[in-house]
Amino acid sequence: MTKIESLDIPAWGSAEALRKEEHVARFLAREYKMLVNKPVTVDGLNLCPSSGALSEQTADLMDTHYDEKLAFFEGFLDTHYRAYTMAYYGETPEAVRNTDISLEEAQRNKFRLICERIGIQGAERILNIGCGFGSFEQYLFENYPDIEVIGVTPSVIQTSFLNECMNDSGHFFHGKNFTVVQKDLESLNDEDVTPGSFDVVTSIGLVCAIKNLEELHDKVFKYLKPGGKAFHHLITSKPVIPQFLDPTQSLIGDYFPGGRIWPFDELPRHAKNLELINSWFINGMNYWTTLDEWHKRFWSNIEEIRKHLPAKRIRFWSDYFILCKACFLPKEGAFFGNGHYLFQKPE
Numbered sequence: 597m598t599k600i601e602s603l604d605i606p607a608w609g610s611a612e613a614l615r616k617e618e619h620v621a622r623f624l625a626r627e628y629k630m631l632v633n634k635p636v637t638v639d640g641l642n643l644c645p646s647s648g649a650l651s652e653q654t655a656d657l658m659d660t661h662y663d664e665k666l667a668f669f670e671g672f673l674d675t676h677y678r679a680y681t682m683a684y685y686g687e688t689p690e691a692v693r694n695t696d697i698s699l700e701e702a703q704r705n706k707f708r709l710i711c712e713r714i715g716i717q718g719a720e721r722i723l724n725i726g727c728g729f730g731s732f733e734q735y736l737f738e739n740y741p742d743i744e745v746i747g748v749t750p751s752v753i754q755t756s757f758l759n760e761c762m763n764d765s766g767h768f769f770h771g772k773n774f775t776v777v778q779k780d781l782e783s784l785n786d787e788d789v790t791p792g793s794f795d796v797v798t799s800i801g802l803v804c805a806i807k808n809l810e811e812l813h814d815k816v817f818k819y820l821k822p823g824g825k826a827f828h829h830l831i832t833s834k835p836v837i838p839q840f841l842d843p844t845q846s847l848i849g850d851y852f853p854g855g856r857i858w859p860f861d862e863l864p865r866h867a868k869n870l871e872l873i874n875s876w877f878i879n880g881m882n883y884w885t886t887l888d889e890w891h892k893r894f895w896s897n898i899e900e901i902r903k904h905l906p907a908k909r910i911r912f913w914s915d916y917f918i919l920c921k922a923c924f925l926p927k928e929g930a931f932f933g934n935g936h937y938l939f940q941k942p943e
């Protein structure tokens with residue numbers, strides 16, 4: 597099947613879907629190249645990533661995106677971790693192209709890399725902001741049974757999924773030292789989470805929902821113990837891309853209300869009290885490959901997903917996979933990829 601005619605949605609891998617992706621990728625390649633040749637700065641754009649609310653439109657973001665029907669997420673995410681962030685296939689575009697590992701293995705690779713970069717020992721108390729469906733927790737408890745995690749997410753769907761897992765005596769999460777707080781980071785208070793009590797604070801895929809980076813670092817600083825570490829994994833661009841920094845100026849705002857793509861250097865620039873230990877840029881072909889696998893699985897489960905979602909939402913998500921893939925393609929992932937950042941609170 598190359599298309600669901602009644603819905604006018606091209607299949608994964610069809611000529612029409614590939615053409616759409618290629619057109620957007622070509623347009624973006626020209627934009628990115630122009631920005632590399634004539635760079636702009638975030639300061640020049642007058643964006644103030646160090647003032648105002650920590651995040652904006654969080655309720656919209658949940659409604660539009662994260663609180664979509666569970667059947668949608670179950671229809672494309674990897675079955676083991678249910679991770680909703682880039683999987684790690686390799687360091688270079690060639691390595692990514694030449695690997696034949698599964699999405700599940702590539703997600704495991706990502707979490708292993710994150711733990712190595714943080715230097716997880718196995719008995720830490722971790723605050724994981726933006727915990728999704730517990731993907732990182734799955735990896736942590738499988739590999740470090742003595743770890744304690746408090747996960748935070750404003751999503752009703754994610755929280756009820758996780759609480760059901762924890763209440764199910766047959767589920768892996770049952771009896772683990774794992775608590776979920778259903779809140780956004782801004783409204784988290786000292787009763788929910790004790791300040792100064794965490795060895796590690798992590799965020800995997802959260803920072804594109806954050807507007808005030810200085811406030812993010814201040815919050816993280818507050819929750820860490822002296823000497824504690826903070827680790828962030830986020831989508832990032834090499835050139836500053838002005839339209840991706842204002843959610844009202846691009847399709848990013850349609851899919852991620854209040855969202856933005858921070859340039860690679862931006863997050864560390866706003867860390868006043870935390871010391872940057874290291875940062876890494878991960879080639880965007882890793883995300884392209886992850887999205888392509890998600891899109892493929894979405895398409896192969898389309899009949900089941902259709903039972904739960906109206907046609908306009910199926911079209912919305914089909915376009916989403918195609919558009920997102922196109923962002924990572926130019927210059928084989930060198931412009932647009934993921935950033936890893938490790939910070940430490942002084943002793």
Ligand SMILES: C[S@@+](CC[C@H](N)C(=O)[O-])C[C@H]1O[C@@H](n2cnc3c(N)ncnc32)[C@H](O)[C@@H]1O
Pocket residue numbers: 651654657662678679680681725726727728729730731732748749750751754779780781782799800801802805
């Ligand atoms: C891209 S998902 C990543 C989920 C998970 N970390 C993973 O890798 O599978 C982003 C997560 O951030 C959460 N999130 C978005 N805005 C947030 C906010 N303001 N405060 C806390 N969590 C937020 C979403 O609900 C979701 O759980």
